Amino acid sequence: MIIEVKNLKKTYEGAVPVHAVKNINLNVAKGEFVAIMGRSGSGKSTLLHQLGLLDTPTDGEIIIDGVNLVSLSAEQKTKFRLEKLGYVFQAYALLPELTALESVYLPLMLQGVGKKEYIKKATKMLGEVGLKERVHHLPCELSGGEQQRVALARAIINNPKILFADEPCANLDSESSKTILNLLKKLNEELGQTIVMVSHDSEDKKYVERVIWLKDGLIEKEEKVS
């Protein structure tokens, strides 16, 4: 298993504590394309944030690629995110001052890759997501779908072990959504990329292999999709 989650809990303290994730155990195999679904407030994004090291669980264990994430220091988590994980956000999360090419090669730059090399790889990656003609455009010059494709290219440029996608199509029209989901499916089928995607649209089931349904911070059921 590339992801093992044991007794995961996440509580947001406050006047009234919110138990967003109550006690979750799940596994994801290498090369699997899994969707986490459920109604609003079921804990989907919270679960994804814990798995993607964007947040710290209150309790429990997360083991990714044999590494217990909870035991990592802040610097180790940063390095892990850079080298092993890719993240696609709902709202694209591109830096407004960087062109498509610069956004995509930034993770390579952080890895110490040479300039010629990172430009070459980033250009190729943008070609693979269908943005060969848009490499020097800023986010404000790209459509929503194009921005999300840039975000996707950035997320996978470092060949992550796992790609996390948090409602990647929530802000897209149906055509652009289809493009993104097809790209994800292609990544999974052709390159064996392990993908965990959060979605609230049950139509997205047809792109994945398995759906984990959450309800009130717990796994309600798991559904294999043929």
Next chain:
Amino acid sequence: MNIRASFFLAFTAVKRGSKGIVIMTILIMALAYVNIVFITSIFGGIIEGIEAEAINNQLGNIVITPGVDEKYIKNKAIEWIDAIPGVVGSATHYIDNAIISYDERNDGKDIKSGNWPVKSIDVPNEKKVTNIHNSIIEGSFLEPRDRDKIIIGKEIAGGHGGLMEEQSLGGVFVGDKIDVQFSNGIKRTYKIKGIFSTKGMQAVQMVFVTKKEMESVLNVNNWASEILVKIKNTGEEDVVINEIRQLGFQDEDIKRWDKLMGSTESASDSFGMISIILGVIGTFVAGITIFIIIFVSVVNKRVQIGILKAIGMGEGTIVLSFLMQALFYGIAGILIGISFMMFVLYPLFLAHPLDFPMAWVSLKITANTIMVSNISLFMASLIGGLIPAYNGVKKEILKLIKD
């Protein structure tokens, strides 16, 4: 920490950010820099002006006075002082406190008088040491052969815009005759040949007659009440004093000009202290300015900071990118500020010095002033940029991303 990535982010932020904000930020830093340097250099100029007044119009660089219990310097080595390396010239003075009076209507009534020091000057030598000959506002300077002529300071003359009209002679002009009664009782009448004005208050409360005239009054010959020595390089007085001592001036009292400044010295010290305080305040203001600019930038970019952390950029790399931006603004401000100071303000004040009561003042910009100001603004930019950046990136990723 990835310096290359930090530089890349900083560069693109400046290059593609709002040009107006970049220009304005640099201008603010340049103004802050000019503020720091200007304050320091104007006060430096005031102090330098005061000191120049003292050296050029009153004390020279070195003042030799008679030893204990002696009234005059009688050392024959007086004539060898000029031969000391580094000495521009020396001027001997006799000094006598006299009662000077002026009877405007020549009727013995309404006579204005007062007690002032009368100094004698050896005209050619005096011109090497003091600048009084260039400070004549009416009439002309003395000639060596003048015996019945006198030049007086404007505070004694009165009627020339002085500050002590009440204590003056009430307004005498070139050509008027004044009576001088010396301490030995001898009374002479002199025609005013010139009236001089300098910035130093002590100098303009003096009168000057020729050496020959004074020697005839005091019945002395080739002695001196004081000797002023002017040297090429102010700051090397102690070396020259040593040489003077070796000429044989063992018993005389020899002092550097700065030891005789009196209340003027404390004024200089006060200006120096004010300059330091204002410089520190100016530096703080610059630091706080850049702090606010970077703080606003960090707040506006908190989502971007969250994204950068999410994709695996270390906090140190992010902080460094903001720091580089802060330093860019600081260094650009320094460069523009230096250019403005050296090519605009400095020549301007050199051509049109400020008319202060105690001195003509232009900007005194030294290498030390520039260096300290550069370091101050650099450090202000560094700290002003570091604190908000460091605090900004410490927040959790999700808190940053959720706008």
